[in-house]
Amino acid sequence: MKDTTLVVAGMATLAAGTYAFRLSGQLLRARISFPPRAGKLLEAAAVILLAALVATTALTEGHGFSGFARPAGVLVGGVLAWRKAPFLVVVIAAAATAGLLRLLGVR
Amino acid sequence: MSSIYRTLSRGVLRDIALACLAVWVIGLSYGAIAVASGFPVWFPAAQSTLVVAGASEFLFIGIVAAGGNPLAAALAGLLVNARHLPYGLALPDITGPDMTGPDMTGPDMTGPDMTGPDITGPDITGPDLTGPDMTGPAVTGTGPAVTGPAVTGRAWRRMVGTHVMNDESVVFALAQDDLPAKRAAYWACGLGVLVCWPGGAVLGALIGSAVHDTGAFGLDAMFPAVILALIVPDLRDRMTLRAALAGAAVALAATPFLPAGLPVLLALVAVLPLLRQRPSAVTAQAGATAKSGAAPEADGKAGEESVGAG
Numbered sequence: 213m214k215d216t217t218l219v220v221a222g223m224a225t226l227a228a229g230t231y232a233f234r235l236s237g238q239l240l241r242a243r244i245s246f247p248p249r250a251g252k253l254l255e256a257a258a259v260i261l262l263a264a265l266v267a268t269t270a271l272t273e274g275h276g277f278s279g280f281a282r283p284a285g286v287l288v289g290g291v292l293a294w295r296k297a298p299f300l301v302v303v304i305a306a307a308a309t310a311g312l313l314r315l316l317g318v319r
Numbered sequence: 320m321s322s323i324y325r326t327l328s329r330g331v332l333r334d335i336a337l338a339c340l341a342v343w344v345i346g347l348s349y350g351a352i353a354v355a356s357g358f359p360v361w362f363p364a365a366q367s368t369l370v371v372a373g374a375s376e377f378l379f380i381g382i383v384a385a386g387g388n389p390l391a392a393a394l395a396g397l398l399v400n401a402r403h404l405p406y407g408l409a410l411p412d413i414t415g416p417d418m419t420g421p422d423m424t425g426p427d428m429t430g431p432d433m434t435g436p437d438i439t440g441p442d443i444t445g446p447d448l449t450g451p452d453m454t455g456p457a458v459t460g461t462g463p464a465v466t467g468p469a470v471t472g473r474a475w476r477r478m479v480g481t482h483v484m485n486d487e488s489v490v491f492a493l494a495q496d497d498l499p500a501k502r503a504a505y506w507a508c509g510l511g512v513l514v515c516w517p518g519g520a521v522l523g524a525l526i527g528s529a530v531h532d533t534g535a536f537g538l539d540a541m542f543p544a545v546i547l548a549l550i551v552p553d554l555r556d557r558m559t560l561r562a563a564l565a566g567a568a569v570a571l572a573a574t575p576f577l578p579a580g581l582p583v584l585l586a587l588v589a590v591l592p593l594l595r596q597r598p599s600a601v602t603a604q605a606g607a608t609a610k611s612g613a614a615p616e617a618d619g620k621a622g623e624e625s626v627g628a629g
Contacts, residue, residue, distance in 0.1 A: 215389075219362070222389025226379055227369035229397040234484045237407020244408075255409050255493060257590045259553045260566035261402040262486060262546050264586030265374055267567035270543040272574045278539075285540030286547060293548040299337045303344070306544030310537030 279319040285310030326503035331495070335504065338487045339511035341545050345373060346519020347526070348538040352377070354527035356384035367520035371485055371513060373542065375399040398581055406489045411498055413480060413505045483509025490549045558593065565589040 270286040272278055289306030297305075327335075346367060353363035358380065366376050375396035382392035488509035495501040554560045566586030573582040 219383060219389045222379065222383070222393040223362070223366050223369065225390060225393035226375060226396040226400075227366070229393070230370055230372055230375065230400040230403065231482065233397070233400055233403040234407060234481045237404040238410070238412075238481065239407075240404075241408045241410075242412075253590060253593055255553075256559050256562055256593055257405050257587060258402060258409055258489065258493075259550050259559055260563050260586050260589045261405070261583060262550050263554070263563035263567045264570035264583045265399070265402075266543045266547045266550070268570050268574055268582055269374065269546075270540070271571060275575045281537070282540045282543075285537050286543045289540070289544030290547045290551070293544075293551040294554075299334065299341065299548055302548045303341050303541050303544050306540045307537035310540035311535060312537070314535060314537070 281310045281313040281318050284313055284318075326499050327495075327507065331491070331500075331504060332507065335491055335508045335511060338491070338508060338545075338549070339515040341541070342373070342487065342512050343515035343519035345538075345541055345545065346516045347523035348541065349373065349377060349380075349516075350520035350523025350525070351527055352523075353380050353520070354524045356380055358384075358524075360521070360524040360527070363520040363524045364517060367517040368513075370396070370400075371482065371516055372396075372400050372403070373486075373516065377542070395578060398578075398584055401584055403484055406484055410484075410489060410492060410505070411501055413492060413502050480506070480509070483513050485509065485512050486546060487512055487549060494552060562589045562593055565592070 266286070270278070270283045285306040285308070288309040289302045292305055293299075293302045349367065350360075350363045353366075354360060363376075363380075366379070370376055370379075378399055379389075379392045379396045382395060383389050483506070488505045491508045492501045492505035495504045550563070554563055566589035569588055570582040570586040573585050577585065
């Protein structure tokens with residue numbers, strides 16, 4: 213770590229800002245009268261964000277492609293999850309698939 | 320806490336425990352990666368406790384380790400964490416002060432209803448034990464025993480409840496059928512993550528040098544797999560699935576061109592078709608409302624089966 217003060221400032225910014233996000237959604241909800249349809253839409257919005265997070269963390273590294281091993285692992289995990297495999301099996305299978313593929317030389 | 324066990328089925332509790340275990344394992348890799356990237360052990364410990372949002376912490380570590388400005392890394396992390404705002408909007412009132420939540424943190428403050436007067440009621444904690452002799456006045460002395468803890472209790476609950484809002488706790492809350500179950504699932508999972516994420520991070524940081532190449536173990540595939548497994552029950556809804564795929568495509572297409580974190584937010588444009596579709600499809604809506612009556616139950620079951628059953 214080069215500049216501890218700056219890094220701590222960055223962490224504090226991230227922590228405070230994240231807390232503000234967590235709080236403001238709840239506070240806004242208390243003020244806005246809230247039709248159930250909007251609730252469904254927001255739920256969909258959250259799922260969309262998480263799906264995008266899955267896609268980007270699975271397929272990309274920085275601004276480029278992450279390589280095949282990681283998305284392959286995530287895909288295996290996804291298929292298992294879809295077929296209602298136990299959660300831990302899903303996660304371990306994803307990691308094991310990616311690890312094995314790399315062991316076999318697939319990047 | 321005992322009320323959590325009463326409100327949630329054993330299956331849901333087990334699923335939450337497994338999710339927390341997964342978080343703990345990811346925390347291990349996070350702590351190890353942080354130390355391997357040149358951060359001191361206290362850093363992942365502090366960040367995991369104060370931020371409690373895995374993706375943004377990985378992002379922060381990655382950007383700073385790559386030589387990026389820490390404040391820029393914080394902004395990128397905030398972009399990733401902006402999803403917590405819609406989370407707060409989507410959640411039912413879980414941390415709010417209007418429900419004093421006898422179901423949740425009851426025992427110490429307001430909860431005679433759930434925890435039962437026979438257990439923690441006035442008889443035990445009351446004047447008999449702590450009252451007149453020694454500890455009573457010392458502990459409760461500063462204020463009126465009744466109103467004081469109740470007020471601070473709410474403030475505390477709001478503060479902590481806000482801090483434990485994360486992907487997992489929100490997903491589990493949304494998957495439950497009624498408000499008490501939602502609240503119990505939220506708190507159980509939120510507090511579990513609040514313990515497991517930093518706990519894993521610290522242990523991972525301490526082990527640190529042992530796992531140099533997290534890629535070799537496929538640990539990098541775990542994070543997306545965890546999130547994916549958690550949203551699979553939602554993705555069984557065809558409309559949500561389509562929107563999620565569209566959003567993921569948008570995010571992927573934008574990744575080469577936008578700063579880290581922005582593509583995920585840009586995925587929100589996939590909500591727009593849903594906005595337009597619903598009002599026009601009147602007949603579909605009638606079907607949808609008929610379905611929505613049964614949907615939460617099916618959702619909850621799907622969640623129970625897919626997320627857990629370990």
